[in-house]
Amino acid sequence: MKKSTITKFFDVLSSKIYCCLRPKNTVSKLDFLKFNDGNPINYMSNVWLRCWRQSFVLPLVFMAILLTGYTAEAQSIQGVVPVQTPLLGSGVDGDAFAHTPNGYTNVGDLFDAVHPNGTHGVLDLTTGNLLYPGFTFFLQDPWGGDRQDPTIFTLSNKINDNPSTYTWGAGQNPNKNEIQNAGAHFSYGDPTIQTVVNGVPLVVNGVPVMGDPNDLWVLFAGDRQVTNGSSYIDFEFLQKSLTLTGAVYGAFNPQTGTSPVIGGSGSFESAGTDGGRTIGDILVTIEFVQGGGDANASIRVWTQTSPGVYEYVLHPNSDFLGNIFITQNTSITPVPFDVYGSDPNGTGVGGSYQVNQWAEGAVNLTKVFNAVNNDCFVLSTLFIRTRSSGSSNQSELKDFPGAPIQLKLCRDKTPPVISALPAPTTVECPAVLSFATPTATDNCAVKSLVYVDVTTPGNCAGNYSVTRTWTATDDCGNTAIAAQTINVRDTVAPVITATGTPTNGTLGCNPSADAINAALGTATAMDACGMVTPTFTDSAVTITGCLRSQTRTWNATDACGNAAAPVSRTATWTVDTVAPVITATGTPTNGTLGCSPSESAINAALGTATAMDACGMVTPTFTDSVVTITGCIRSQTRTWNATDACGNAAAPVSRTATWTVDTVAPVITATGTPTNGTLGCNPSADAINAALGTATAMDACGMVTPTFTDSVVTITGCLRSQTRTWNATDACGNAAAPVSRTTTWTVDTVA
Structure with missing residues (x-):
């Protein structure tokens, strides 16, 4: 037993004696949180007081707890971890299998060989698949004797160095620093399971300590290649992400929950802002000291020790009573995976651990991170590795079985709150839909506020509704939704x-x-x-x-x-395909005018015309020819044409007017025999008539026949005379100058 434990033992003993002498009502009652912040001796004193009242047997039990040594480094703290998975809780008992050893027959563990499909474990031994993907992670570092390890630290990296300065690549480590298999399983507390420490159910202030569903536990295990020498396995729990650069990954393996690193080299990238980490980050180390004895567990907290200076500070495990467990295997342990090439059954499947070759443990991360009242606590990354020594901050990092595991485990279960959105509205099509833009608040931090539009068709293309659903997601994946619906209606006609x-x-x-x-x-x-x-x-x-x-x-x-x-x-x-019909009339009807008619008479003789058309009134038009002159005869023709609205042309109709132009009188020429008309005596009547003669009339415009009259015979004695006078008037009434012939003769019959 270490000195600190012995000192605490005597403190407890004196406390118990003192408390036994005090009145009942003077004993202070410390709650669990006060216990965590205080001294395990005070806790034991309170438990002793209650047990003293109840029986005289339990003091021996608490003496046993004291002897377990809650020092700065916990040594073989076994018990039952009150978690929801594996079912029935998990035994930290140096045995990887549920229902064993004695005292753990009704407790789960990493593997369950009793029930089909590994009911009370975290691995289905039938299929090799993880029972709780996303909460269980199994890292396997390739091992093959002298082969190169693909993931080792390549420079002198220390635990307090900024992780972004770490470098890695392929190489080989001393076998005491070689880790092949490591794993972690995360689960919340189960309120139906009581915490058991070194075989004793934990009770605080008379109240059994049950699992808290708000507490996040991690069950972890890791191995070492050799059991001689000192080996140190770090389980670093980071609140911000830590990732590899330059890595070549193999396919995701559902049986490990990880993608193995199969090649590459590079460095690390840390999102931590406090020297590459976040204040409060936790480093849990399994320590195998000098090859034997119980495995120790130490807890360091990332702390700012001076302005701009950060380092892991060791915390005594007494700060975490009931919240940390650690032990190593105390017997040969067969497992369903390779163990440094061991093949106990000669099947090529499975391996076997020698005594003290692996260790398992559990840590209540919520309590260790002091996140009981921090709803915004996030566990982002788990990084498993080995180093050269445990106590020195100058110890070098050596091996890591795989890339840092990205967890994103949150305490926050409260979803964001989205501001109120308008009630459903109706707008006329077409419309540019105007949705409100909400805001989101969260008790921690809102990571995103996005929306998705869903259109629901109506009974026609213009009638539909669009629902915009907003989803607010916080950094822990808690979501809230709110929706706004706009109904579109088409009530306007084309x-x-x-x-x-x-x-x-x-x-x-x-x-x-x-x-x-x-x-x-x-x-x-x-x-x-x-x-x-x-x-x-x-x-x-x-x-x-x-x-x-x-x-x-x-x-x-x-x-x-x-x-x-x-x-x-x-x-x-x-529709008109029939031509008009023209009818022309004039005065006189035949158009013959006579002599020297007036213009109006000529026009009247040329006449007028009308046109008859079946489809409407048509007015004929006319053209007059030039006057034709043939001697004294004049003629002129008027021709009518008519075309209806549809272009049907009538047969032309004409009228011709004729007239005489004659203003010169005829000229009469008379002749007789004898020419002078003197007949002589007693001419005959014929001779007289011949002497009176005949006459013709000459007219420029036509034949004119003169007419004559004979005067009475003038008797003058025996002389006789008679005159014949001709007159002639042409067709136009022009009278010729009268022309006469006188004949003379003698009538003398008397001798």
Whole structure:
């Protein structure tokens, strides 16, 4: 027994004697937290007082506890760790298997060979799989005699050095520093299991110490290659991440919960800001001193010892009564994995540990980290390694069986709180949805606040709802969700726009079917919430005489049943293929005017015309020819033409006016025999008539026949005379100058 333990023994003994003499009501009662902060002797005194009241047997038990030696380094503290997994708690008993040895028949352990699938262990011995992935980690350092170890420290690295200055690579270590297998299992306390220390159920102030579901425990174990010499295995628990750089990893192994490092070299990266760590980080060391005896466990806490200076400070294990266990194997231990090439069964599967070749332990991390009232405590990394000595801060780091294990184990179970979001709202489609942006708070720290939008379709494309769900996650993975829903509705009808050629739909005459269709046109429909294609119907063609009309009406309904106001276009046209008929009239009807008519008479003779058309009024137009002159005869023709609105041309109709232009009188020429008209005596009547003569009339415009009159015979004695006078008037009434011939003769029959 160490000196400190002996001193404490006498302190306890004197305390017990004193307490036995004190009245009952003067004994102070210390709770568990005060015990942790105080002295184990005070704790034993209180327990002694209660036990003195109850029996005289238990003082011997507490003497045994004292003899276990809660010194700065715990030696072989065995017992039952009150954890939820493995089931029934875990025995730190120098035996890796549940239900053994005696005294642990109803306690779990690392392995369970009694029940199928390892019910009361952490490993399924049937399949080799971990029963609690994410909480159990098994590191295996490749070993093969003289082969290179892929993960050793390559420089003179110390425990107090900044981890970011550590370097690593392949190499070999002295066999006393060689570690092949190490593991850790994390579990919370089980309130149905009582803590047992060295075979004695732990009681504080008369109250059994049960597992606390808020306490995070770690069960750990590690081995050494040889049992002679001193070996030191560190289990470093860091609140911030520590990772390797330059490592080549093998495939993730579900049977170990890790990815093995198979090559590479490099350094370490630490997120710790206090000299590469975080104040309060814990270093638990298993110490095999001088190759034999009980394994020790020491606990160091990362502490700022002066401004800017940090180091691991050793804490007495008496600070952690009931919260730390440690022991080594006391008998040959077969295990289901390789142990430095040992093969006790000759099967190539499994190995066997010699006595004192491995150690196991447990630490209540919540209590050791003093995180009972720190809901924001996070355990980020576990780093397992060996070093050259235990007590010296100058001891060199040697071997590590694998990359630092990333844990992210949290005490915080309180989810974040997301600020209130608006109640569901309804907006008209289309809409730019405007969601509120909440804030998130957490009792520790919010890591992220993200959202996911989920659209729920409605009965049509324009009716739907979008729910934005916000998820706030804190640094420990606790989540809170809050959602806001916006309902989108389509209640506005489309708007139809129709166009055609020509714009007014009036086509003219005799259009083609394509032209009519173009005039009826096409239409588009605009809808705020989606594409809508209008449909149309054409009315029957309406016939009014030669006029035709047809109407095309479009309708459109969007996907949500909103009907647009109908839009129509009407095409109108004329069907006319028959030419007009011209009728011309004039005065006189035959157009023959006579002589020297006036202009108005000529125009009246040329006449007027009308045109008859089945499809509408048509006014004929005329052209007059130039006046044709043929001697005194004049003629002029007026020709009418008419074309209806559809371009049908009437047969031309003409009228011709004829007239005479004559203002010169005829000239009469009379002749007779004899020329002078003197007949002589007693001419005959014929001779008289011949003498009176005949006459002709010459007229420039036509034949004129003169007429004559004979005067009575003038008798003067025997002389006789008679005058014949001719007159002639042409067709235009121009009278010729009268022309006469007088004949003279003698009537003398008397001798």
